[in-house]
Amino acid sequence: MSRIGFGVLMFPIHRPTHNPTLQLEGDLELAELCDKLGFDEFWFGEHHSGGWQIIGAPELMIAAAAQRTKRIRLGTGVSTLSYHHPLTLLDRIIQLDHLTRGRLIFGVGAGALALDSTMLGHDPMEARRMMEESLETMTELLRYAGPVSRTTDWFELRDGYLHLAPYNERLDIRVAVFRSPSGPRLAGRFGAGMLSFGASAAVGLGSENPMTTAWDTYSERAAQFGRAADRRRWSVMSPMHLAETESQARREVRWGLPSYIGYIRQILPMNVPVDLDDTDAVVDVLHTVGHAVVGTPEMAIAHIERMLRISGGFGTFVIEHADLADPEATRRSYELFARRVIPHFTGALRPRLAAYARELEHDGLTRRTMAAAQAKAGVEHSRERAALRIPKQREGGHDDAR
Numbered sequence: 175m176s177r178i179g180f181g182v183l184m185f186p187i188h189r190p191t192h193n194p195t196l197q198l199e200g201d202l203e204l205a206e207l208c209d210k211l212g213f214d215e216f217w218f219g220e221h222h223s224g225g226w227q228i229i230g231a232p233e234l235m236i237a238a239a240a241q242r243t244k245r246i247r248l249g250t251g252v253s254t255l256s257y258h259h260p261l262t263l264l265d266r267i268i269q270l271d272h273l274t275r276g277r278l279i280f281g282v283g284a285g286a287l288a289l290d291s292t293m294l295g296h297d298p299m300e301a302r303r304m305m306e307e308s309l310e311t312m313t314e315l316l317r318y319a320g321p322v323s324r325t326t327d328w329f330e331l332r333d334g335y336l337h338l339a340p341y342n343e344r345l346d347i348r349v350a351v352f353r354s355p356s357g358p359r360l361a362g363r364f365g366a367g368m369l370s371f372g373a374s375a376a377v378g379l380g381s382e383n384p385m386t387t388a389w390d391t392y393s394e395r396a397a398q399f400g401r402a403a404d405r406r407r408w409s410v411m412s413p414m415h416l417a418e419t420e421s422q423a424r425r426e427v428r429w430g431l432p433s434y435i436g437y438i439r440q441i442l443p444m445n446v447p448v449d450l451d452d453t454d455a456v457v458d459v460l461h462t463v464g465h466a467v468v469g470t471p472e473m474a475i476a477h478i479e480r481m482l483r484i485s486g487g488f489g490t491f492v493i494e495h496a497d498l499a500d501p502e503a504t505r506r507s508y509e510l511f512a513r514r515v516i517p518h519f520t521g522a523l524r525p526r527l528a529a530y531a532r533e534l535e536h537d538g539l540t541r542r543t544m545a546a547a548q549a550k551a552g553v554e555h556s557r558e559r560a561a562l563r564i565p566k567q568r569e570g571g572h573d574d575a576r
Contacts, residue, residue, distance in 0.1 A: 179214030180214055181249075183217040186201055207509075213246055219252065250282070253281065253283070255304065256296060259331075281348045284301040321335050346407070348361075348367040362397075371411055372465070385481065414468075415499055430497045464477070471513075
């Protein structure tokens with residue numbers, strides 16, 4: 175498999191006590207920074223309740239980010255299919271695919287927040303079934319084999335068709351995967367990629383890992399439908415904050431880690447059995463189970479290598495962005511990741527390190543050669559000046575004699 179890529183997912187998770195306008199602007203600025211730093215993917219989520227995850231339309235964020243960036247791929251992380259009519263959502267996505275010149279990744283999911291569904295009059299327990307019905311319909315529309323009709327208990331499509339094709343030959347669809355087998359099963363059935371949330375959970379404990387079970391389910395299901403399972407279209411996620419030292423990283427996450435964990439354990443089936451005011455204890459738990467890294471670039475490298483080893487390989491490692499530290503420290507963390515972690519996996523450092531090692535093997539050949547050349551040039555210069563002085567002296571002596 176080719177080298178892995180790197181990305182960031184912006185749910186976002188922003189404290190409701192801060193200015194939302196500035197938070198959204200900061201999200202776009204981070205996408206712009208990650209583009210400049212060489213990240214490969216940037217994702218925006220969709221949520222409608224809770225007060226923290228305030229992006230209701232990831233397509234709008236992607237449209238704005240596309241105007242500020244040049245090369246980074248932009249994904250919906252994810253679009254919740256049960257909240258939208260499949261035709262109108264797919265129309266918007268294909269239009270956005272053109273606006274981004276094919277940089278779009280269409281991430282899809284069933285949604286995580288129960289209040290999102292209930293506000294729309296949906297039963298949250300039906301979200302996965304509704305997602306499958308929507309994805310079936312979208313897949314049929316994307317075949318362009320004629321008008322599509324479908325009637326369900328939540329949407330109706332009469333002789334529907336798309337009037338735009340994707341920018342490239344194929345729309346890149348990724349299915350959200352958490353702990354349920356439904357995500358990998360859908361991805362395998364429809365030939366989509368996967369976006370794994372909570373991928374690193376239990377890495378540190380050595381127990382059954384969500385990545386291995388997701389891949390096994392996905393590849394088995396893909397084989398049933400005659401589709402190839404492609405690890406390159408698998409993005410896995412883990413929270414991360416880096417600094418030059420682990421102690422500095424731990425100090426910096428006191429700014430936001432307790433609030434983040436306090437919110438997450440309200441909406442996800444997880445437990446952090448320590449006092450949230452004891453930030454070091456929270457970090458210790460996260461490190462023990464392998465859920466996150468708060469530390470140095472070397473710790474990040476070890477964490478990603480462990481995930482690669484356990485999973486068997488994936489296409490992109492995605493940092494789950496969670497406002498763990500203040501904006502300035504967060505920016506430094508991403509810059510440090512780009513300078514020290516990404517090159518380790520891309521191989522960008524290997525030729526340079528090999529060239530430096532070759533220089534060392536010659537035990538200062540360049541230094542010795544330079545010193546000898548400088549000495550030689552000095553001697554030659556002295557001889558030349560001496561040769562010029564001799565005729566002048568002779569000429570001066572002749573005048574005196576006369």
